[in-house]
Amino acid sequence: MAIVIKNGRMIDPASGTDDGLDIVINGDRITDIGRNLAPAAADTVVDAAGCLVLPGLIDMHVHFREPGREDVETILGGSRVAAKSGFTSVVTMPNTQPVIDNQALVRFIIMEAAKGPINVFPAANITKGGKGEEIAEMGEIAGGGAVAFTDDGRPVMNSITMRRALEYSRMFNMPILTHSEDKSLADEGLMNEGLNSIRLGLKGIPNEAEEVMIARDILLTRLTGGRMHVCHVSSAGSVELVKRGKNDGINVTCETAPHYFSLTDDAVEKFLSMAKMNPPLRTEKDRRGIIEGLRSGVIDVIATDHAPHALFEKMQEMEYAPFGIVGLETSVPLIITELVRNNNFTYIQAFDKVTCNPARILKLDRGVLKVGGYADVTVINPDTKIIIDDSFFISRCKNMPFTGSELYGSVEHTICNGRPVYSRGQQVS
Amino acid sequence: MNSLNRKDLLDIESLSKEEILLICDTAKYFKDVFTRDIKSVPVLRGKTVCTLFYEPSTRTRLSFELAAKMLSANTINVPVTTSSVVKGESLIDTVRTLEAMKADYIVMRHAASLAPHFLSKNIKGSVINGGDGFHAHPTQALLDTYSILEKRGSLEGLHIGIIGDIKHSRVARCDVQAFTKLGARVTLCGPSTLLPDEFRQYGADITYNLDELLPELDVINMLRIQRERQKGSLFPSIREYHLLYALTEERFKKCKPDIIVMHPGPMNRGIELDDVVADCPNSIINEQVTNGVAVRMAIFYLLAGGKPLSEEETEGN
Numbered sequence: 001m002a003i004v005i006k007n008g009r010m011i012d013p014a015s016g017t018d019d020g021l022d023i024v025i026n027g028d029r030i031t032d033i034g035r036n037l038a039p040a041a042a043d044t045v046v047d048a049a050g051c052l053v054l055p056g057l058i059d060m061h062v063h064f065r066e067p068g069r070e071d072v073e074t075i076l077g078g079s080r081v082a083a084k085s086g087f088t089s090v091v092t093m094p095n096t097q098p099v100i101d102n103q104a105l106v107r108f109i110i111m112e113a114a115k116g117p118i119n120v121f122p123a124a125n126i127t128k129g130g131k132g133e134e135i136a137e138m139g140e141i142a143g144g145g146a147v148a149f150t151d152d153g154r155p156v157m158n159s160i161t162m163r164r165a166l167e168y169s170r171m172f173n174m175p176i177l178t179h180s181e182d183k184s185l186a187d188e189g190l191m192n193e194g195l196n197s198i199r200l201g202l203k204g205i206p207n208e209a210e211e212v213m214i215a216r217d218i219l220l221t222r223l224t225g226g227r228m229h230v231c232h233v234s235s236a237g238s239v240e241l242v243k244r245g246k247n248d249g250i251n252v253t254c255e256t257a258p259h260y261f262s263l264t265d266d267a268v269e270k271f272l273s274m275a276k277m278n279p280p281l282r283t284e285k286d287r288r289g290i291i292e293g294l295r296s297g298v299i300d301v302i303a304t305d306h307a308p309h310a311l312f313e314k315m316q317e318m319e320y321a322p323f324g325i326v327g328l329e330t331s332v333p334l335i336i337t338e339l340v341r342n343n344n345f346t347y348i349q350a351f352d353k354v355t356c357n358p359a360r361i362l363k364l365d366r367g368v369l370k371v372g373g374y375a376d377v378t379v380i381n382p383d384t385k386i387i388i389d390d391s392f393f394i395s396r397c398k399n400m401p402f403t404g405s406e407l408y409g410s411v412e413h414t415i416c417n418g419r420p421v422y423s424r425g426q427q428v429s
Numbered sequence: 430m431n432s433l434n435r436k437d438l439l440d441i442e443s444l445s446k447e448e449i450l451l452i453c454d455t456a457k458y459f460k461d462v463f464t465r466d467i468k469s470v471p472v473l474r475g476k477t478v479c480t481l482f483y484e485p486s487t488r489t490r491l492s493f494e495l496a497a498k499m500l501s502a503n504t505i506n507v508p509v510t511t512s513s514v515v516k517g518e519s520l521i522d523t524v525r526t527l528e529a530m531k532a533d534y535i536v537m538r539h540a541a542s543l544a545p546h547f548l549s550k551n552i553k554g555s556v557i558n559g560g561d562g563f564h565a566h567p568t569q570a571l572l573d574t575y576s577i578l579e580k581r582g583s584l585e586g587l588h589i590g591i592i593g594d595i596k597h598s599r600v601a602r603c604d605v606q607a608f609t610k611l612g613a614r615v616t617l618c619g620p621s622t623l624l625p626d627e628f629r630q631y632g633a634d635i636t637y638n639l640d641e642l643l644p645e646l647d648v649i650n651m652l653r654i655q656r657e658r659q660k661g662s663l664f665p666s667i668r669e670y671h672l673l674y675a676l677t678e679e680r681f682k683k684c685k686p687d688i689i690v691m692h693p694g695p696m697n698r699g700i701e702l703d704d705v706v707a708d709c710p711n712s713i714i715n716e717q718v719t720n721g722v723a724v725r726m727a728i729f730y731l732l733a734g735g736k737p738l739s740e741e742e743t744e745g746n
Contacts, residue, residue, distance in 0.1 A: 195630055198596075198630075199627075199630070200542060201561070201564025269546075272543060272550075315519070315551075316520065316547075318544075319542070319562070
């Protein structure tokens with residue numbers, strides 16, 4: 001009994017395909033791709049008329065808060081939110097409580113994730129305890145199923161530690177995901193440094209706090225021959241640095257998040273702590289720089305930095321509220337609205353950032369539609385208009401600065417490893 | 430201009446020139462009330478004003494409390510160090526408790542910028558900002574404006590200098606906005622580490638040289654310098670700060686003879702301002718405190734829906 005996805009517009013960024021093709025799924029694999037494929041009587045037919053049929057989306061930067069803050073989000077709960085948002089694979093960040101700095105904890109995440117609907121690939125810490133001092137047991141961790149190393153949430157401030165991490169991780173061919181922030185330059189800032197921070201009397205974080213560290217780590221990557229991937233790039237200057245690094249043949253890639261191409265620090269006055277994230281929302285010049293970086297391909301990946309927080313923690317004075325917003329559920333609508341509709345990206349240009357590009361960086365056999373490949377498929381109606389309010393979310397946490405936004409693009413079906421895990425309006429599993 | 434048609438008073442930025450003038454005109458009437466023998470009027474009879482100060486303050490809290498009392502309001506002060514805030518209660522919950530006790534006006538001071546804005550979005554009662562972080566201190570700016578108006582009749586064409594730590598000053602932010610809205614020319618002066626270029630957005634000029642600026646000024650407002658700033662390498666020492674930016678007796682000689690000297694208090698005598706200057710006839714520092722009460726009475730009156738008071742009423746009373 002197969003699943004046949006019919007009448008859709010199949011977009012496969014890896015092969016550059018944008019065509020009216022049907023897909024047949026048997027077991028956990030795609031078994032046929034072609035024009036007007038006829039389903040057998042017993043087959044399940046998914047009618048994708050008017051929809052895009054994409055490889056299951058990959059979000060390489062989420063916080064699921066387990067272990068430690070299961071009151072906020074869990075691996076299972078986060079996985080369901082991801083399925084509803086069109087994602088069949090996510091990479092969980094290791095800054096949990098305790099942090100994921102050893103193989104046992106990596107295995108715990110994989111074990112918990114097996115109960116959920118989608119693929120969860122853990123990232124593990126670069127350093128023991130995420131303290132930025134001594135490198136973690138990367139060899140054993142790599143063998144345990146982690147896909148990347150990162151101290152995300154905190155920078156590795158110590159340059160020699162970062163040098164060693166880039167050198168040592170080469171043995172396992174795993175990327176170091178950098179949280180690029182010079183803590184002393186950030187100086188406990190709460191928002192972007194500029195006109196708005198001066199006006200609002202909030203301590204600012206200059207672009208340079210991010211750029212100084214990206215520059216340092218690009219140079220260290222050149223020195224060591226390691227592999228680095230910059231997380232959540234927010235400034236136009238950062239895009240320029242990565243571009244130069246790539247032009248120089250250095251092994252650097254980077255990601256940005258949907259809020260950095262959708263919003264500027266003008267949102268802070270209205271949304272206060274709901275618009276507080278690290279790195280902060282920047283200026284219009286930066287937002288344009290991010291969009292052009294995505295268009296040219298200097299920015300390889302869009303990842304959400306999905307960061308749920310309890311309402312009582314966010315509903316505080318700006319200064320006391322934690323950094324971070326939820327991003328999974330608004331990701332597809334923001335990509336379609338801001339990149340495809342407002343900035344004329346092709347679907348391939350927009351969606352390679354959440355399919356084949358992250359798969360390439362993480363060496364995953366996912367993010368592609370091909371016969372014999374894993375049957376991870378996402379069906380999206382790009383024309384559905386949605387209004388963002390609390391009722392739009394299934395996530396327990398709704399901390400984000402998009403309330404009231406009118407966006408386009410609805411996830412209609414998510415299929416992971418051949419299993420339907422979400423159909424619009426109903427969670428399948 | 431009828432009345433202040435707003436629930437809260439949070440900043441100067443959102444006030445129009447007309448609203449600022451309305452508050453100052455009304456304050457003139459209340460200053461008469463306040464400086465006569467029987468000092469109360471029944472404007473806020475039966476209303477409750479709650480002062481909630483998350484930062485130490487003597488003059489601002491007392492000034493609000495006195496203003497409310499003279500308008501016949503019931504006043505309660507929440508001493509934050511002894512309340513449930515110490516037990517970890519959130520700002521929202523604390524204020525909802527006050528609302529449940531039917532507080533009509535919440536006057537709040539808070540070390541975190543935008544805390545009053547956050548509050549005003551989430552509660553029904555009136556919020557009056559008694560100073561938030563580095564952001565705003567609107568009643569101080571209004572009393573500064575009133576004090577200059579009282580002396581000069583208008584701010585149009587006056588050159589006003591604000592000296593000191595501009596970056597971390599909620600008073601400077603609000604003063605610049607109020608003074609420029611009323612047509613004054615404002616120059617900000619202080620060490621470059623404490624004087625971001627972004628302040629030009631308000632139409633203010635910027636200089637690092639106090640000695641060159643002094644002879645041009647009609648009004649000088651000296652800000653308090655916080656000793657803690659030295660730790661962040663924002664200036665090397667109090668000694669050097671004094672050397673470059675204090676209004677000393679020597680420097681004062683360069684000023685116009687009728688210059689108005691102001692300070693929002695509390696003063697660091699001998700640091701930003703010499704004794705002789707603080708106590709000279711040009712100084713209106715103590716009068717600013719008196720005017721503060723009148724301005725806050727006017728704000729309560731207008732937020733309560735009070736109509737503009739005509740000249741005859743002023744004289745008749």
